[in-house]
Amino acid sequence: MTRFASALGIAQDIRSGKRSAASIMQAVLSTINQHDAAIHSVTHLFAQQAMEQARAVDARLARKEALPPLAGVPFGVKDLFDIQGHVTTAGSIVLRNTPPAAQDAAIVARLRTAGAIPVATLNMDEFAYGFATDNAHYGITRNPHDTSRMAGGSSGGSAAAVAAGFLPLTLGTDTNGSIRVPASLCGVWGLKPTMGRLPREGAYPFSASLDVVGHFAGTLDDLMAAFYIMADSPAEPEPQNLRAACLGGWFAQNLSPALAAAIGRVCQHLGLSGTIELPQTPTARAASFLITAAEGGTLHLPRLRAAAEEYDPATRDRLLAGAMLPASTYVQAQRFRRWFRQQVHAIFEQVDVLIAPAVMCEAPRLDDPTVIVDGKPASARANLGLYTQPISLPGLPVLCLPLDNTGTLPLGLQLIAAPGREAALFSLARKLEQAGLAGRCPLNAQQAA
Amino acid sequence: MTTPPFSDEVLVAARAQAMELDLPQACVAGVISNTHVLQNYAALVMDFALPDTCEPAGDYTP
Numbered sequence: 001m002t003r004f005a006s007a008l009g010i011a012q013d014i015r016s017g018k019r020s021a022a023s024i025m026q027a028v029l030s031t032i033n034q035h036d037a038a039i040h041s042v043t044h045l046f047a048q049q050a051m052e053q054a055r056a057v058d059a060r061l062a063r064k065e066a067l068p069p070l071a072g073v074p075f076g077v078k079d080l081f082d083i084q085g086h087v088t089t090a091g092s093i094v095l096r097n098t099p100p101a102a103q104d105a106a107i108v109a110r111l112r113t114a115g116a117i118p119v120a121t122l123n124m125d126e127f128a129y130g131f132a133t134d135n136a137h138y139g140i141t142r143n144p145h146d147t148s149r150m151a152g153g154s155s156g157g158s159a160a161a162v163a164a165g166f167l168p169l170t171l172g173t174d175t176n177g178s179i180r181v182p183a184s185l186c187g188v189w190g191l192k193p194t195m196g197r198l199p200r201e202g203a204y205p206f207s208a209s210l211d212v213v214g215h216f217a218g219t220l221d222d223l224m225a226a227f228y229i230m231a232d233s234p235a236e237p238e239p240q241n242l243r244a245a246c247l248g249g250w251f252a253q254n255l256s257p258a259l260a261a262a263i264g265r266v267c268q269h270l271g272l273s274g275t276i277e278l279p280q281t282p283t284a285r286a287a288s289f290l291i292t293a294a295e296g297g298t299l300h301l302p303r304l305r306a307a308a309e310e311y312d313p314a315t316r317d318r319l320l321a322g323a324m325l326p327a328s329t330y331v332q333a334q335r336f337r338r339w340f341r342q343q344v345h346a347i348f349e350q351v352d353v354l355i356a357p358a359v360m361c362e363a364p365r366l367d368d369p370t371v372i373v374d375g376k377p378a379s380a381r382a383n384l385g386l387y388t389q390p391i392s393l394p395g396l397p398v399l400c401l402p403l404d405n406t407g408t409l410p411l412g413l414q415l416i417a418a419p420g421r422e423a424a425l426f427s428l429a430r431k432l433e434q435a436g437l438a439g440r441c442p443l444n445a446q447q448a449a
Numbered sequence: 450m451t452t453p454p455f456s457d458e459v460l461v462a463a464r465a466q467a468m469e470l471d472l473p474q475a476c477v478a479g480v481i482s483n484t485h486v487l488q489n490y491a492a493l494v495m496d497f498a499l500p501d502t503c504e505p506a507g508d509y510t511p
Contacts, residue, residue, distance in 0.1 A: 289490050329487075338506040394511065
């Protein structure tokens with residue numbers, strides 16, 4: 001059984017000779033070919049190359065060579081990471097005639113060095129500008145837990161492919177929540193590392209001030225192992241006796257009853273009472289929004305002047321509006337960013353990990369894409385980032401944790417730490433996993449068949 | 450005498466003209482709508498008083 005297998009489990013099976021890398025790759029490709037039509041997570045399969053690389057792993061094992069830690073492990077990439085020899089479109093058609101990538105993106109190369117094999121590119125909002133993975137050119141990615149619902153975005157294909165059990169590990173990017181929102185809606189583990197901790201080379205940019213590359217996994221162990229490989233650093237010890245606190249105020253409003261109850265159980269288990277409030281949270285969200293719009297718009301302006309009609313209309317209009325923002329607005333947003341960072345860093349003198357919701361509710365329906373904000377239905381696309389956008393501004397590491405045993409469709413939490421303290425996130429996540437409060441949300445039997 | 454506020458439509462037309470940006474007709478309604486959203490966010494940020502010594506985060510590190 002390959003579907004839903006973990007990356008570390010696959011690597012162990014290959015290393016021990018229990019299964020060949022080729023048989024695993026064949027099974028992965030077969031599963032995707034058979035089941036992806038229902039959710040549309042994949043935009044391109046590297047079937048032939050992946051099989052060749054899997055056979056090469058088997059040949060190394062036959063020669064009794066030592067295998068690297070992820071030898072033979074299949075993974076997928078959001079369709080904005082360079083794969084050598086493949087055109088990187090970033091979910092667009094306007095880039096489809098650009099030259100193929102001369103080399104892999106940096107974190108793809110590090111995974112390859114560790115033996116992992118890229119299998120597929122995965123669907124996304126065009127140029128990563130959205131929370132829906134509703135792409136005018138490549139279609140809508142649907143939630144594997146309920147295909148009538150949104151997978152979230154912009155790395156929706158990456159989250160859905162893990163949730164559906166196609167791939168144990170996928171890459172994504174997060175500017176305003178593009179890993180955390182789909183991880184939450186699809187019920188998988190997601191990590192937005194500290195800004196700058198993983199190299200961005202070879203990832204098509206969106207907003208240079210905020211873009212972070214990261215990943216999704218079906219297990220916490222896979223999430224951690226892949227992180228340290230991509231960071232090119234040894235695994236750090238998980239600190240104990242962490243001081244945690246829940247964020248209140250903005251982050252305690254608009255929660256669905258099921259999510260509020262789940263957060264209550266987490267707080268009870270950790271013995272937390274009271275909350276901490278981030279200062280000026282609505283302004284932090286606004287600054288993040290403005291910086292993204294201005295930088296994304298400016299990046300695309302020359303191409304929009306020449307070929308606006310080749311853009312997804314929704315992306316195009318957002319980018320054009322952003323390109324026309326006054327410099328004073330952008331600079332003020334960057335000044336606020338510095339101020340906000342100082343306030344947030346001061347909070348981390350009192351606590352090690354902050355806990356906040358990732359998205360306010362279960363995945364919205366595709367035919368009724370709304371969420372409840374201030375008691376009224378509001379656009380899901382405009383509000384799915386309500387809790388992730390303010391956290392993007394200070395560049396902190398954030399782990400998106402799938403809540404377990406909620407009795408609902410997937411719900412997620414953000415665990416937030418000071419810069420460089422990913423190990424603290426892993427430690428608290430482990431504690432919640434061991435308590436039965438966190439873990440990948442299983443598909444029901446019919447969906448997993 | 451107070452200056453009446455720009456409508457988003459006038460604002461978008463003026464900004465596009467200043468940038469010599471020829472907005473395709475199909476874009477205009479969407480750009481106006483998005484500009485309206487951005488104007489609301491900009492008001493929040495611009496109204497927040499910061500000390501003169503607070504520099505933009507151009508050399509930003511987390």
